[in-house]
Amino acid sequence: MAAEAKTVEEYLSQLPEERKEAITQLRDTIKEHLPPGFEEGISYKMIGFYVPHSVYPEGYHCAPKLPLPFINIASQKNFVALYHSGIYADKMLLDWFVAEYPKHVKTKLDMGKSCIRFKRMNQIPFNLMAQLAAKMSVNEWITLYEENVKR
Numbered sequence: 468m469a470a471e472a473k474t475v476e477e478y479l480s481q482l483p484e485e486r487k488e489a490i491t492q493l494r495d496t497i498k499e500h501l502p503p504g505f506e507e508g509i510s511y512k513m514i515g516f517y518v519p520h521s522v523y524p525e526g527y528h529c530a531p532k533l534p535l536p537f538i539n540i541a542s543q544k545n546f547v548a549l550y551h552s553g554i555y556a557d558k559m560l561l562d563w564f565v566a567e568y569p570k571h572v573k574t575k576l577d578m579g580k581s582c583i584r585f586k587r588m589n590q591i592p593f594n595l596m597a598q599l600a601a602k603m604s605v606n607e608w609i610t611l612y613e614e615n616v617k618r
Contacts, residue, residue, distance in 0.1 A: 475507060475514050486542045489588035490514070493540055493549065493596060500597040504605035505537055513541040513550075518605055528616075537608055538600065546577070546584040549596065553603045555581035556615040564599060571595040 472478035475494070482490060494514055498507065506519045510533070518535040520526055527533045539550040554561045568576045571592035577584040585591045603611070 471512060472509055475509065478509060478514055482542055485588060486547060489547060489585075489591055490540060490542060492593060493547070493591060496593045496597050497538060497540070497600045500600040501538070502601065502604040506534070510534070510536055510539060513539040515539045518609060522605060523609055535609070535612060537603075543584075546586045547588065547591070549583045549585070550581050551583065551599060552581055552616070553608060553611065554583075554599075556611045557603075560599075560602060563602075564595075567595055567598070568592070 472481060479487060479491060479494075497516060501516055504518070504522060505516045507514070507516050509515060510517055515536055516538040517533075518537060520534055523535050525531060525535075527535050536550075537552050539548075541548045541550070554564055565576065565578075571594060572590055574587070574590055577586065
């Protein structure tokens with residue numbers, strides 16, 4: 468796990484070598500395929516992709532001073548995690564992802580409400596993560612968030 472980093476580069480520099488390559492590739496995959504309008508930075512002590520206050524001034528309802536989170540990547544103790552808020556808020560997206568996952572990886576999907584866990588760095592389905600990142604625009608995420616998540 469990376470200590471408290473202030474920048475994405477600092478976060479990556481603190482990773483053990485066996486995690487650095489996988490997380491860098493996952494980050495690059497998301498950056499390349501994420502629709503325009505999301506920004507990257509440190510969010511919740513992880514690499515985060517979020518809707519900036521300049522686009523959504525209300526911020527995250529749990530902590531309005533923070534921008535609206537969308538995807539986070541973290542190096543946890545026993546796995547690499549990708550947190551995707553859209554999967555949590557959109558059942559159709561979740562169903563699509565669950566159906567697609569076995570087409571890309573032979574191991575069983577290890578997933579929580581929004582957290583996809585990868586215990587083996589060589590089994591991260593980067594092509595599937597690219598498809599997932601591309602599936603929702605900033606405006607679609609804001610609409611979904613306001614309809615299904617924000618209270």
